[in-house]
Every structure is written in structure tokens, then in C-alpha cells.
Amino acid sequence: MHESIFRQLRMETELKLLLDPADAVLLRRHPLLRRHALARARTQQLTSIYFDTPDGYFRRHNAGLRVRRVQRQWIQTLKADGQVAAGLHQREEWESRVAGAFPDLAALADLVGDRSKWRRRLRRADLSAQLVPIFTTRFRRTLWQLRLGHGEEVELALDQGKIIHAATSVPISEVELELTSGAPAGLFALALELQQALPLRVCNISKAERGYALLAPPVPPPPLPAPPLMLAPVSSAGQGLQTIIGNCLAQIQGNEDGVVHGSDPESVHQMRIGLRRLRSAIKLFARLAPCPAALQAELKWLSGVLGAARDWEVFFATLATLADANPVPARWDALQQAALALARQHRHRAGLALGSVRYAAFLLAIGGWLHSAPPDGRMQRLPLADFAADTLRQSHQKLKKCIKRLPGGTPEACHRVRIAAKTLRYASEFFQSLYRPGPMRAYLQALSALQERLGRLNDAAVAGHLLGQIAHRHPELAYSAGLVQGYLAARSERQIRTMDRYGRRYMAIKAPVLQ
Numbered sequence: 313m314h315e316s317i318f319r320q321l322r323m324e325t326e327l328k329l330l331l332d333p334a335d336a337v338l339l340r341r342h343p344l345l346r347r348h349a350l351a352r353a354r355t356q357q358l359t360s361i362y363f364d365t366p367d368g369y370f371r372r373h374n375a376g377l378r379v380r381r382v383q384r385q386w387i388q389t390l391k392a393d394g395q396v397a398a399g400l401h402q403r404e405e406w407e408s409r410v411a412g413a414f415p416d417l418a419a420l421a422d423l424v425g426d427r428s429k430w431r432r433r434l435r436r437a438d439l440s441a442q443l444v445p446i447f448t449t450r451f452r453r454t455l456w457q458l459r460l461g462h463g464e465e466v467e468l469a470l471d472q473g474k475i476i477h478a479a480t481s482v483p484i485s486e487v488e489l490e491l492t493s494g495a496p497a498g499l500f501a502l503a504l505e506l507q508q509a510l511p512l513r514v515c516n517i518s519k520a521e522r523g524y525a526l527l528a529p530p531v532p533p534p535p536l537p538a539p540p541l542m543l544a545p546v547s548s549a550g551q552g553l554q555t556i557i558g559n560c561l562a563q564i565q566g567n568e569d570g571v572v573h574g575s576d577p578e579s580v581h582q583m584r585i586g587l588r589r590l591r592s593a594i595k596l597f598a599r600l601a602p603c604p605a606a607l608q609a610e611l612k613w614l615s616g617v618l619g620a621a622r623d624w625e626v627f628f629a630t631l632a633t634l635a636d637a638n639p640v641p642a643r644w645d646a647l648q649q650a651a652l653a654l655a656r657q658h659r660h661r662a663g664l665a666l667g668s669v670r671y672a673a674f675l676l677a678i679g680g681w682l683h684s685a686p687p688d689g690r691m692q693r694l695p696l697a698d699f700a701a702d703t704l705r706q707s708h709q710k711l712k713k714c715i716k717r718l719p720g721g722t723p724e725a726c727h728r729v730r731i732a733a734k735t736l737r738y739a740s741e742f743f744q745s746l747y748r749p750g751p752m753r754a755y756l757q758a759l760s761a762l763q764e765r766l767g768r769l770n771d772a773a774v775a776g777h778l779l780g781q782i783a784h785r786h787p788e789l790a791y792s793a794g795l796v797q798g799y800l801a802a803r804s805e806r807q808i809r810t811m812d813r814y815g816r817r818y819m820a821i822k823a824p825v826l827q
Contacts (some may be wrong), residue, residue: 314716322535323402323404323405323490324391324401324403324404324405324490324491325400325401325402325491325492325496325499326401326404326488326489326490326499327400327401327488327490327499327500327503327679328398328401328486328487328488328514328515328516328518328770329486329488329489329503329506329512329513329514329515329672330485330486330487330512330514330515331470331485331486331487331489331510331512331579332485332511332512333472333483333485335473335510335511336470336485337563337672338509338510339470339487339506339510340353340454340470342506342509344502344505344506345456345458347469348458348459348460349457349458350457350458350459350462351457351470352455353454353455354454354455355453355455356382356383356450356452356453356455357450357451357452357453358380358381358382358448358449358450358451358453358473358655359380359381359448359449359450360378360379360380360381360445360448360449360519361378361379361380361413361444361445361448362376362377362378362446362448362449362520362523363377363378363414363415363443363444363445363446364443364444364446365439365442365443365444365706366442366444368524369439369442371524373388373392373433373799374393375391375392375393375445375692376389376390376391376392376521377389377390377415378520379410379413379414379415381413381569382481386407386409386410386411386412386413387405387407387408387409388407388409388410388416388419388420389406390405390406390407390414390420390430390434391404391405391518391520392404392405392430392789394814395558395562397557397558397561397562397679397682400496400499400500400519400679402624404428406420406423406424406430408420408423410681412772414443415440415602416432416442417434417435417439418434418435418440420434420809421434421435422486427781430538435497437756439611443603444582446477446523446524446527447475447476447477447523447526447527448475448476448477448634449473449475449476449484449519449523450473450474451471451472451473451474451484452471452472452473453469453470453471454470455467455468455469456468456469458502458713460494460498460501460502462494462495463493463494463788464490464491464493464494464495464497464498464499465491465492465493465494466490466491466494466498466499466502467488467489467490468487468488468489468502469486469487469488469490469493470486471484471486471487471488472484472551474524475519475522475526475700477523477526477527480526482522482526484519486515486519487506487512489502489503495683495684496679496683497680497683497684497817498670499678500677500679500683501680504673504676504677504680505674507535507669507672507673507676508627511669511672512669512672513667513669513672514565514672514675514676517564517566517790525560526788531571532573532574532575532576532579533566533567533570534570534576535567535570535578535579535582535824536562536563536566536567536570536582537563537579537582537809538559538560538563538585538586538589538741539559539562539563541556541559541741541742541744541745542804543555543556543696543742543745543746544696545641545696545697545746546693546695547695547696548691548692548693548694548696549597549600549690549691549692549694549695549696549699550600550601550691550692550694551692552695552696552699552700553593553597553600553601553682553691554682554683556593556742557590557593557594557682558682559589560586560587560589560590560593561586561590561675561678561679563582563585563586563589564583564586564587564590565675566582566584566586567579567580567582567583567586568666570582570583571583571618571621571659571662571663571666572663572666573663574668575641577622577625577626577629579619580621580622580625580659580662581622581625583618584615584618584622587611587614587615587618588615588734588738589738589741589742590611591615592734592735592738592739593738593742594608594611595735596703596735596739596742597691600690600691600694600699601691603681604677604681604732605617607674607677607678607681609668610673610674611674613670614665614671614674616660617665618662618665619656620658620661620662621655621659621662622659623774623778624651624654624655624656624657624658624659624778625655625659626771626774626775627651627655627774627775627778628648628651628652628655628715630771630775631647631648631651631796632648632750634796634799635648639793643788643789643791643792644792646786646788646792647782647789647792647793647796650782650785650786650789651778651782654778654781656781662664678813696746697746697826700739700742700743700746700826701826702825703739703743704736704739704740704743704824705823707732707735707736707739708736708823709730710732710735710736711729711736711818712819713746714728714729715729715815715816715818715819716730718811718812719812722808723769723773723804723808724801726766726808727770729762729766729811729815730763730766730767730769730770733759733763734763736759737756737759737760737763740752740755740759740824741756744756747824747825747826748824748825748826751822751824751825752773754821755821755822755823755824758817758818758821759818761817761818762814762815762817762818763816765807765811765814766811768806768807769807769808769811772800772801772803772804772807773804774801775796775800776797776801779793779794779796779797779800780793780797793797
């Protein structure tokens with residue numbers, strides 16, 4: 313984003329936001345820019361050519377290679393090994409001048425240095441000969457240099473133009489906030505202030521990723537389970553919190569497109585799991601880093617919207633399963649169609665919520681909270697391994713107490729075990745990399761078996777509630793709904809009587825041990 317040429321590694325930290333082109337005038341006139349600007353805005357016309365091999369070598373290695381014309385100079389840039397959370401992009405970046413509109417990989421290899429894995433990759437014998445231009449970006453950039461209230465220095469860029477591949481193009485209308493000095497929390501605070509007047513939305517994909525998307529027909533992305541989570545044993549609790557929350561946000565945002573544009577119920581399921589994991593992580597770290605009540609309220613709102621969509625989709629699948637295995641009551645087709653209509657309605661509501669300014673504000677707020685250092689520094693002093701051991705020990709003891717109340721089981725006792733098991737499972741998965749693999753794997757398997765059994769009971773209870781809603785909306789289906797309610801209730805009673813057995817199996821598993 314800078315005009316200057318960096319001849320060594322730097323870590324780029326920027327927040328990407330999408331802006332409706334019609335609101336560009338409002339951004340240019342926003343009083344925040346006048347208040348914090350260090351100089352008058354500058355405007356550039358930028359053309360960038362992105363290169364890769366026909367088999368996508370750079371894309372496969374999570375990198376982007378471009379040559380950009382800035383006035384009369386050509387500048388090559390390699391961006392690689394990035395991570396994104398709540399729209400905050402952090403990537404390694406190398407830049408240098410080149411003679412023309414083609415990359416000089418030998419110069420880049422010298423630039424990255426001996427310690428980078430990219431030195432070996434860039435020196436691959438046939439790589440330069442295979443490079444071809446794959447797409448181009450052309451846009452007008454207006455750049456403001458800002459100094460914020462706490463001393464952070466930020467470059468704010470408004471980019472408007474398009475990404476071009478062959479005869480296809482997509483528009484660019486973005487705001488990029490790049491941190492040049494200070495803490496990342498300042499970027500989120502600035503974005504939230506701007507959003508009070510502008511409907512900015514968080515963007516988790518770069519121009520390069522959008523360009524690559526032009527190379528293939530658009531398809532809804534597959535559901536994204538929780539990405540692998542590796543924690544360094546020497547980390548502080550504060551570093552662990554940032555890594556864990558970032559991992560949860562990656563799962564949440566990785567399923568946005570699937571929820572909005574797809575139809576696979578698994579996308580809703582995985583996004584809901586990401587939200588549950590996020591709520592669990594916030595609760596686990598609450599005594600060290602309390603999450604603001606307003607932010608927790610927004611998380612509860614979003615969880616409710618996704619939860620309703622998930623409940624109706626599970627309910628419709630449950631009806632289909634029952635139809636395959638049992639004689640069905642009269643008006644079964646009408647009952648299924650009513651459930652399907654409500655499942656689609658709630659999924660549509662979830663999609664609208666994810667496209668809303670409220671959702672964007674939630675992401676910006678949680679990003680700002682995550683990057684705000686605790687005032688007393690406890691999070692940075694406490695070793696993560698100690699925090700993990702203490703947290704799992706307490707959660708393990710709580711689950712054992714709940715299980716001891718299971719004999720003769722009641723729905724309430726099963727519910728308490730389910731909540732305690734879910735909390736412990738998420739915590740164990742968060743801290744899994746700190747523990748010996750074998751015992752932790754066996755421990756998680758026992759927890760998963762217990763939680764899965766309890767989850768079926770919860771699904772049946774939710775189904776009973778949703779059947780009541782259908783009966784209220786459609787009185788002509790009340791009889792059929794009542795028959796299904798009775799069947800599910802009887803099946804749940806049988807399952808509750810066996811829960812003590814699953815609780816004893818869990819109790820027989822030894823708690824995991826730190827590496």
C-alpha cells in the first residue's frame with residue numbers, strides 16, 4: 313500500500329472493508345479524515361498484473377505475486393503466509409523495483425533472505441519460465457495519512473476500479489486501513505467510527521483472492537470445520553487467547569458465503585459451531601480478559617439467528633429420517649413441507665443477518681477487543697500451559713459432579729451434563745496441542761461419545777418444541793405433529809435411562825497430561 317519501496321521483510325497489518333461505490337463521496341467528506349489527516353490526500357492510478365504458473369504454484373502456497381505500475385516505475389511484490397481475523401490481514405511482504413512488467417524472481421530470492429522458505433521456492437529452476445499473467449487490477453487509489461488519538465499512524469486508502477480476467481471483470485470498492493505504527497486496536501476503533509456514517513462491511517479476502525475466483529465458475533464454498541489450532545507451549549495466556557479467538561473467527565467467517573449463497577445445511581452447522589466455540593473461549597478467559605457486555609449481547613443475537621436456522625434444518629432432516637424408518641401419520645407430506653418452508657425462512661434470515669451492518673460492527677468490535685491489551689498485563693505474565701491445566705482440571709471436576717447426578721436420570725440432569733461436556737470438549741480441543749497426543753485423543757473420543765448421545769436428546773427436545781410451533785401455525789397439522797411428539801418423547805425416555813452407562817464410560821478415562 314505504501315509508495316516507498318521495501319527491500320526487506322515487513323509484516324503488513326491492514327484492515328480491509330467493503331464500501332458501496334455510492335458512499336465514496338461520504339467517505340471523502342468524513343470529518344474524521346479532516347481531524348486526523350497529517351497532509352492532504354493523494355491520488356494515484358494503479359495497474360497491477362498478477363502472475364502464477366498454469367497449475368497455480370503461488371496460490372497453492374498461500375501467496376500472491378504481482379508487478380504494479382506506480383507512475384513510471386514497476387514494483388514487484390510478494391505477499392505470503394498470511395492470517396486473517398475479523399478483517400485484519402497480517403502477512404509477510406517483500407517489495408523491490410523491476411525493469412518492466414515481469415517479475416524478477418532472482419531479485420526476490422535475494423530479498424527474502426536465507427531464513428525464509430521462500431528463498432528455496434523462488435530459486436526453483438523452472439519457476440520463472442512458467443510464470444504467466446493471470447489477471448489484472450486497475451483502480452484509482454486515494455490515500456490519507458492519519459494520526460489517531462492514541463498516537464497510532466494509519467494509511468487509509470480508498471480503492472475504486474476493477475479486477476479483470478479475459479472478458480470478465482468485477483468491481484473494486486474498498487477501504488484499506490494499514491497500520492504503520494501503534495497497536496492494531498486503533499484500526500478497529502477507526503473503522504467503527506467510520507461505520508457510524510457509512511455501511512462498511514468487513515472483507516476477509518484480498519484482491520488477489522478475488523482475482524483467482526475469476527478463473528473458475530463460481531460455486532458455493534464447502535463448509536469449513538474448525539481449522540487446525542497449534543499453540544506454542546511457551547505462549548502466555550494472552551497470546552493463547554488471541555490465537556484461539558482468531559481460530560474461532562476463521563471458522564465463523566469461513567462459512568459466511570456458504571450460509572448466504574449455498575444450501576448445504578453443514579455450512580450453517582459449522583458456522584454455529586464456530587460461534588459456540590467463540591462463546592466458550594470468551595467464557596474460559598473471562599476472569600483474565602472480561603468481554604464487554606455489549607459485545608456478548610451481539611454474540612448472543614448472532615448465535616440465536618444461526619441457532620434457529622440450524623434447529624429447523626436439523627428438524628427437517630429428523631422428519632425425513634423418521635419417515636424412512638417408521639410408519640408415518642396422516643398429512644406427513646404437509647408436515648414436512650411446513651418444516652422445510654420454515655427452515656428456508658430462517659436460513660434466509662441468517663443470510664440477511666450476515667450481510668448486515670450490525671454483523672460487520674460485531675466483527676469490528678470483537679477484533680478491537682481482541683487486540684486491546686489488558687491494563688494490568690496478567691494475560692501476558694501467566695503461562696498458557698498453567699492456565700490450560702487449571703482450566704481443564706476445573707471443567708473436568710464440574711463434569712464429574714454432573715455425571716454423578718445422572719443415575720435415575722432426568723431431562724434436567726442430562727441437560728446439565730450436556731452443557732458441562734460441551735464446555736470441557738471445546739476447552740480440550742483448544743488446548744489439545746499442549747497435551748500428550750495419545751491420552752488426549754482417547755479423552756476427546758470419550759467426551760465426543762458422551763456429547764453426541766446427549767446431543768441427540770437435545771435435538772429431540774428441540775424437535776418437540778418446533779412441532780408445537782407448527783401445530784400453532786397450522787392447526788390442521790396438530791394431530792400429525794402430536795403423534796411425532798409422542799414418538800420422540802418415548803424414544804428420549806428410553807435413551808435417558810441409558811445415559812448413566814455413557815457417563816460411567818467417560819469417568820473411566822484418565823484426564824490428559826501436559827507434554
